[in-house]
Amino acid sequence: MSLSVSLPVLPTAPSVATGGPDGLLEAARPCTLSQCRPGSRATVLGLDDCGSDEACRLRALGLCEGTAVSIVDSRHAMVLDVRGTRLALGSALTAGITVQPLPAAARSARG
Amino acid sequence: MSEVAAPVVEPTPPTPRAPANEAVLRLALVGNPNTGKTTLFNALTGLRQRVGNFAGVTVERVEGFFRTTSGRRVSCLDLPGSYSLSASSPDEQIALEVLLGRARDGWRPDVIVVVADAAHLERNLFLASQVIELGVPVVIALNQMDAAEAKGISIDVPELIDALGVPVVPLVAKRGQGIDALGRACEIAVTLPAPSRRFTLAPAVTEALAPMVERLEANGLTTSAAELEALRLLSIQHLEPHVAEVPGLDEARRHAAVTLGQIGIAPQRLESDSRYGWIGEVVARAVTTKEQYGRSLSDRIDGVVLHRVLGPVLFIALMAIVFQSVFTWAAPMQDAIEGLIATLGTLVGAVLPEGDLRSLVVDGIFAGVGGVLVFLPQISILFLVIGILEDSGYMARAAFLMDRVMRRVGLHGRSFIPMLSGYACAVPGIMATRVIENRQDRLATIMVVPLMSCSARLPVYTLLIGTFVPASTLPLGFGLQGLTLLGMYLLGTLAALGVAAIFKRTLLKGPVRPMILELPAYRWPSVRTLGVTVWQRAMLFVRRAGTVIMALSIVLWAMATYPRTSVDPSEPEVVQAEQQLEGSALGQVGKLIEPLVRPLGYDWKIGVSIAASFAAREVFVSTMGTIYGVGSDEENVQALGDRLRAERNPETGEPVYTTLVALGLMVFYVFALMCMSTTAITVREAGGGKLGWSWAAIQFGYMLALAYGAAWLVYTVGRALGY
Numbered sequence: 001m002s003l004s005v006s007l008p009v010l011p012t013a014p015s016v017a018t019g020g021p022d023g024l025l026e027a028a029r030p031c032t033l034s035q036c037r038p039g040s041r042a043t044v045l046g047l048d049d050c051g052s053d054e055a056c057r058l059r060a061l062g063l064c065e066g067t068a069v070s071i072v073d074s075r076h077a078m079v080l081d082v083r084g085t086r087l088a089l090g091s092a093l094t095a096g097i098t099v100q101p102l103p104a105a106a107r108s109a110r111g
Numbered sequence: 112m113s114e115v116a117a118p119v120v121e122p123t124p125p126t127p128r129a130p131a132n133e134a135v136l137r138l139a140l141v142g143n144p145n146t147g148k149t150t151l152f153n154a155l156t157g158l159r160q161r162v163g164n165f166a167g168v169t170v171e172r173v174e175g176f177f178r179t180t181s182g183r184r185v186s187c188l189d190l191p192g193s194y195s196l197s198a199s200s201p202d203e204q205i206a207l208e209v210l211l212g213r214a215r216d217g218w219r220p221d222v223i224v225v226v227a228d229a230a231h232l233e234r235n236l237f238l239a240s241q242v243i244e245l246g247v248p249v250v251i252a253l254n255q256m257d258a259a260e261a262k263g264i265s266i267d268v269p270e271l272i273d274a275l276g277v278p279v280v281p282l283v284a285k286r287g288q289g290i291d292a293l294g295r296a297c298e299i300a301v302t303l304p305a306p307s308r309r310f311t312l313a314p315a316v317t318e319a320l321a322p323m324v325e326r327l328e329a330n331g332l333t334t335s336a337a338e339l340e341a342l343r344l345l346s347i348q349h350l351e352p353h354v355a356e357v358p359g360l361d362e363a364r365r366h367a368a369v370t371l372g373q374i375g376i377a378p379q380r381l382e383s384d385s386r387y388g389w390i391g392e393v394v395a396r397a398v399t400t401k402e403q404y405g406r407s408l409s410d411r412i413d414g415v416v417l418h419r420v421l422g423p424v425l426f427i428a429l430m431a432i433v434f435q436s437v438f439t440w441a442a443p444m445q446d447a448i449e450g451l452i453a454t455l456g457t458l459v460g461a462v463l464p465e466g467d468l469r470s471l472v473v474d475g476i477f478a479g480v481g482g483v484l485v486f487l488p489q490i491s492i493l494f495l496v497i498g499i500l501e502d503s504g505y506m507a508r509a510a511f512l513m514d515r516v517m518r519r520v521g522l523h524g525r526s527f528i529p530m531l532s533g534y535a536c537a538v539p540g541i542m543a544t545r546v547i548e549n550r551q552d553r554l555a556t557i558m559v560v561p562l563m564s565c566s567a568r569l570p571v572y573t574l575l576i577g578t579f580v581p582a583s584t585l586p587l588g589f590g591l592q593g594l595t596l597l598g599m600y601l602l603g604t605l606a607a608l609g610v611a612a613i614f615k616r617t618l619l620k621g622p623v624r625p626m627i628l629e630l631p632a633y634r635w636p637s638v639r640t641l642g643v644t645v646w647q648r649a650m651l652f653v654r655r656a657g658t659v660i661m662a663l664s665i666v667l668w669a670m671a672t673y674p675r676t677s678v679d680p681s682e683p684e685v686v687q688a689e690q691q692l693e694g695s696a697l698g699q700v701g702k703l704i705e706p707l708v709r710p711l712g713y714d715w716k717i718g719v720s721i722a723a724s725f726a727a728r729e730v731f732v733s734t735m736g737t738i739y740g741v742g743s744d745e746e747n748v749q750a751l752g753d754r755l756r757a758e759r760n761p762e763t764g765e766p767v768y769t770t771l772v773a774l775g776l777m778v779f780y781v782f783a784l785m786c787m788s789t790t791a792i793t794v795r796e797a798g799g800g801k802l803g804w805s806w807a808a809i810q811f812g813y814m815l816a817l818a819y820g821a822a823w824l825v826y827t828v829g830r831a832l833g834y
Binding site for chain 2: 050051052053054055056057058059060061062064065066067072073075076077079082083084085086087088089090091092093
């Protein structure tokens, strides 16, 4: 899978809540969902590179701007936890979704 | 939460409220996939169901009937599973049209039941919030309460009723809990004022949408439904057919998008932002979730099922079981059915006087009935196994695992099971394509399923391989005969993949849509739902395909029987049969097509056998038996083989059947669609009527062309190489 997708311009909705109540140690840079590791969490920033029909489907499924998702699995394709449901997304989509990685509680403690 | 100033505008005069027991209550059932919607439908209606297609499309229409506890008759339409009303698939399109009261058959719901999965309420409320705004009475069926409880989720139902403004009935459809209460809630709901939107948009947004709402209202929608449509249409890029004709709507939409953009709102995310924003508040009020520690059971099962190595191994093992069950478990049942029909035919034949009538009854009608019923074991077993895989949640994982492989030829992960079933029989395989949501992918799969070598080809392969391929053993213990058989199966499989790729790039061109697949939580399938599904599929086959198969059987019988030829009564019976067949319409067809099959190295006798087997390829062997005067019984296959080897061309004295001719004939049967049952089921599954027949014609035509071309190639190249 080639991931040489240049980072898209960030959507102008930056006020997405990106952290827990106890603040962030350091804000990771926004990236595509496909670059996230299994076990991590991220907030969706934009669906602009998914194609409009697919973006519409994803929003209806609850994967919309501002939603926090967890990456459950990425052994074959990516499996996400979206609002308590498990969604499997093909690589064409995960490469088109811009996210803000969230520090998982355990992970940030380890640095 | 805003106060609702619901303008109670009734668009069309509602049917006058007749006292209970008189007017049939029309109920539409909608819901996300995997919410147990079909289980609920079966629990409500049992076997009182009618299966058909929505007019002009391949989407299945299932209507059922039941009575509420108070005796009110209800007709219940099970709409295709949808995640939203945003019509991104033909299924969702149909659901939207029915719910808006625009179905072509004029069916409008009196009440809509939204089936919501209690364990995943947040996502399910998206569709519910859209449906509530349609301006039709709504009841929420909160299903799988047991699964929610097990996940530590508790739902405050009164609070939810207050938040949604419609009746909410908690239930466990699988166990029949809450079914009666649902019926009563529907009766009550139709007497309540129609529900409407439960949140308000910012004034500037409402203002921007006003022109769209106005135009939709002028086109006959209620205010509430018009507001729903305005918001929904902003989130999708294309204009759906049913709104394309509303004058000025497209212009108003573009204008609204620009206005929204000016105040810093992205129009395509307005709907999801507002709805999920409101849903968040509703969930916060009505749902409490106990924090669960550790991974859920479903995730732990997925740890194995989606494992890099174990996953594919488990998948292959399960598919082997599917294949095995359809291939072998059905065989004794099929033999029993065939035996029973044959016995009955003989018994009836014994009472009838010798002659055409007896021949029609025994060889035409009883053979036809047998030809239909013989498929039932395979269809029932396949749908039972598929039902278990589907309802347990494994099917979504199988589609997930196969997606990357099938995507290479432009198909979907879900095309795999139908193609695998095709090895046993194309008929249940084609019926199984229903699991594929996308219409183009479904049709492409239907088109290629018959290329998988089915069990009916086996008698043809067995006769020809057994007779003409030497039983020599190759290194490593492989037998040449076995390898030839394997080669035939591989040839069909590769052709199926190749042809699917061609269809997806030409006639069924469409973007290969990226995978978006919900992996539902694993659960035990319901025996009742499985039973109803299997019964429904079996009956559907008997009714739809069965009639066609019967009719064609009788036509074929007539062609092999008429016109009567004077046969020499002093000859043995098998010779009389041979002479009769030669003089019949079918025999004449065989002679007529002889010039056509000559380039393949065949004579008229093979021509007749091919012509006869257009209805069912296994007929080839029995027709060859008849035509070579050894009788058509199975025990005579050995004698037939000997006869074929001895057959000489009367002019040249060379053997008619060389290994090359036999090989070409087998290749012909790998590709040719010689099976009227498959054609009948393709007509139905491709949409019925003219549409279905044209797809069936395409299927038949391309397979015949492929068969002829390949057989010719084998024969010509073989000759050139000196065989």
